[in-house]
Amino acid sequence: MEPEAKEYIQDVLSMLEEKGIIEDVDDAAIQMLAYNYSTFIKANKIIEKEGLTVLSDRGNIAEHPAVKIGRDAQS
Numbered sequence: 001m002e003p004e005a006k007e008y009i010q011d012v013l014s015m016l017e018e019k020g021i022i023e024d025v026d027d028a029a030i031q032m033l034a035y036n037y038s039t040f041i042k043a044n045k046i047i048e049k050e051g052l053t054v055l056s057d058r059g060n061i062a063e064h065p066a067v068k069i070g071r072d073a074q075s
Helices: 002-017 027-050 065-075
Strands: 051-056 061-063
Touching: 002 027, 027 065, 061 065
Parallel strands: none
Antiparallel strands: 051 061
16 A cells, blocks of 8 residues: 555544544445555545556556546546
């Protein structure tokens, strides 16, 4: 898991504990949130390094695959 995602999840859990609702939180939902947020961060790091587009095997400019991965991680 990306450090930023781990920190975010810890903040979310702390907030839920402070509000006294942590007992009602579905563990699987928190794990999914952490995984998706981490995936989103990883995709964005790749995009920052490599750009939003790539050259396809036919020489056309195409959307970088990490753009779709980041978008999918948000849904």
